[in-house]
Amino acid sequence: MPENQPDCRECQHYYITHDARFPYGCRAMNFKSRRLPVQEVLAASGARCFLFQTKPAAPRASV
DSSP: OOTTSOOGGGBTTEEEOOOTTSOEEETTTTEEESSOHHHHHHHHHSSOOSOOOBOOOOOOOOO
16 A cells, blocks of 8 residues: 555544455445455556544543
8 A cells, every 4th residue: 555545544534344245334425345445446447545634633531
């Protein structure tokens, strides 16, 4: 995967499907795949994913 591609694991649209045949999913593009969604997008369009959105920071637990 090229360096300039976003990391799906850091995207708020990425999810694990728990489907052994298609374990990775993208909610923004509404699909599941065997490869990371960013790899599917690159293979299909030749362009980087334009729907990537960084996950919001997790709230910190108060002590």
